[in-house]
Amino acid sequence: MCFKITLGAIVLTMVFANAFAAGKPVKMKDLPPAVQRTVQEQSKGATLRGLSTEVEHGKTIYEVEMTVNGHGKDVSMDASGTVIEVEEEVALGSIPAAARAAIEKAAAGGKIAKVEKVTGEKEVAYEAALRKDGKRSEVRVSADGSMLPED
DSSP states (O other): HHHHHHHHHHHHHHHHHHHHHHHHHHHGGSSOOOHHHHHHHTTTEEEEEEEEEEHHHHEEEEEEEEEETTTTEEEEEEOOOOOOEEEEEOOOOGOHHHHHHHHHHHTTEEEEEEEEEEEEOOOEEEEEEETTTTTEEEEEEEEEOOOOOOO
């Protein structure tokens, strides 16, 4: 019985940790003014789906989720409103051939659910959500097709 309680406590802790890691929803009025300005600039012509905040490596990161021309786009920024990363859903055929080949190889026997171009401060990467044998996974590759660690 003690084991079950301990295991339950561990599972509950993991659920809360994952929920926290996913970001805490916030409202526009609660964002710093510089972040509000960046959100307004980045979301012109888009449908705003949500705003959230999370702490990564001790720094508060703000994220705006939106839909632009029918596809998803997420923009992360710091408290000064500086854009840190842009994740934008793209067609598989629009990415560099080497990146496309690496994603297709990783998905062999499965399905590619979504591909995103991730533009960060130092690099551009391509992430693909995969479904294979009833399981979901993600692969992250560079433009030259080399595998990258997941964020």
